Amino acid sequence: MKARLHYIFQSTKGLVLLAIAMISIVTAIWGMLSGPLAEWGLDDFLVSMTGMKLIPAEREARIIMLYHSISLAVVAIETYLITSLISMKSHERSLINGTITFGYLITMICGLTFAYFGQNFILHGLFLFGNSLVFFAGLLLMLALWPWRDEYRIQDEGLARTQRGLDLERVAFFTMAVATLGSSLFGAVTGSYWGNGHETFLAEDLIREPHKTYLQKSIIGHLHIMLTLIGVAITLIVGRWQEFRGRLHKIAMPMMIFGTIVISLGAWSVVLFEWAHWIIYGGSVLVMMAALFFVIFSWDKLIRTGMAERGTQKRRFGDKLRVLLRDPLRFGVGWQMVFMNFTVSGIGIFMAVKLDEIFRVWPAREERIELTGHWHILSGIIATIILLYYADLAGLKGRARRWFGWLIILGSDLAFGAVTVFEMKRLFVSESLQQPVVNWTMLLSEIGLAIVLMVLATLMVWRLVDLFKRRGRWKKEAEASSHAGWGPESRDGFIFGTVETNDQEVG
């Protein structure tokens, strides 16, 4: 038991597994309260089983606590991956991981208990304490990532660096961490006014208010920039996983650093200046270009290594495509980023351009569907990228690896594509004739999500069963964790802590 707890709470793979499991449990339970499961009556079953108190006037507040509970667990996962991938002192890694684990678990357990099972304000205090611990872990991470220490300077010509060896990828991680801390304060400061003049609201309910208060704008900015920075973080993480380097790396890292700074300053400034939206657009272009360069690198590398492994000199399109698609986990992270442009960025830009002409003629509730749809999709895409990476970390091989990867990609893309069509249905079908479109898109999205959730459940059950084995996979991972070292000199080819790639297991 002790060894298992040690694995779960002290190894990166164990910590990531725990956080994914916690999110899965929360999603499985709270997913019954809305959507198709609620339509089947599972919400009533859940409420009667658990004694949940769903007071209608408190819905928005409950949802806010639910979002925080899930998002902080995602932030924790990204932090674990960063502390594993980026060189830092081992006591720094332990302190950061320990603090954030305690923080997100308290946030999740106490927050959800407060929100859904009765309002004991001790629980609310603990929820805030958990949030504070996560913030404190972020401060520690920022210090650990400090890129100007001599030992973290690099000489590798293939990586983005300054002439004096400053590691620009590390600077990008550091910038993201600093921006995240600053952006979280916008939510924290506003939250501290709760009950003292600030009333709970969901941002999507304010979209057409011509005059918003500073506190309302702070919250809107906060949630947008936090999700953006979670996206920046996962892009950097998978870049490190896939050993992003070379010419594109040298272009992408300065863009990512500058883009993160610009987009964050834009989101902070929009509280005061409406025109700061243009700063956000500028920063978004830089960040998305950096992500595009990673995708180009990633796919090119998959093709080159695949062709080399097969020893073929033929470079026909079909051959390239075959080797590109041979590993859905590595291919998938890039593909999901590309797919995001159709379902999130493209839709967002189209809506911005046609806002007054088309979208603001429709009822606000219709526009609300588009907004909530597109950021749910963005969150979902980030989650699938994390899952694809975790599946690699968990050692999925051969057929299982391919089935897992492709089902995650196809299931999620089916669901997100269908939801996108649902969001935009009014462009091609009148409101009076929309029922068949609604039926089809809902059916397809439910099938897609069901596929993703079943695959995720299978992964979780596999790892749960493994934990009961005396010499299970967990044991090997725990042993690898205790023997793993770290050092700035070992950046290439060796990933720190317990994270290792499974390149050799593909094929």
Add this chain to the structure above:
Amino acid sequence: MKKGILAIGLIVMLAAGCTPAGATSSAAIPVIDTGVDLESWALVPAGGFLSGQHEHEAQIARDYEIMVTDVTNAQYATYLNAALADDWVEEIGEEIVGFYPGDIFRGYEHEEKIAAGNWLHVPLTDPGLRIERTGDGYRALPGYENHPMVQVTWFGAKAYCEYYSGRLPSELEWEKAARSEDNRPYPWGWEIELNNANLYSSTDIFEKTFGKMGDTTPVGFYNGRIYNGYQTLDSVSPYGLYDMAGNVWQWTGDVYEDQHYRYMRGGSKADYAYNLRIWTRNNAAPRYFGPNVGFRCVRDPLE
């Protein structure tokens, strides 16, 4: 693998076969008499009440009366015949239009100018419209006589109320009429059941024919009666109003500075329950019309 693809394909095809027809299909709708007096009005007294989700104290300065039910298709058809004869509205092409004196326009961000002139009231060719033109003028489609009037713009709703010396309720008037003086989230109380109101996926008898979005239900449908084996709950508001939650959104009359949007309350047949909470607001451009939006009127109390 091929078998798997075949199986998925079959499931999808079967699901498609089960897809219900759209709400404008020719499927016969149940004709239902709810027994509610469609011409009745309820008195709402002046005074304070708790407004909104956060229960701010609000005041209504004077008594007013509000329609017990939404304006029905039959009532609107009758109005159209009279209003056209009186030149209150015009029929131009495939539209009913009428004059509106315009709003003050300050050019605020996203604000659209609502200028003086003729504006759309009802689009006559929209498939969701439940009234039709016959040789004798306009009439409700058979079976839809006592369903709420839909496909009507804010201008069309306002013109109807003013034709009968009434007006659209302000948001506060609407809210007090729905809620009275306590903090209930729904007109009938503090909790919602699927047979309290016409909402998305509520499994009412119209959803069996038309799918989850269903169709409008006759006004006053949720009065505790059983229709074709479907038991409704009596969902009347404290002042005796029906359908103040669900069925169709209801236009309200307020015109606010720096925006052209007109606000609606009540939620509709196409919405989940949280949209049926009394304080939930929706809005659209005043020229918007749709199958989920109707209205009711208020007036000063009769002497």
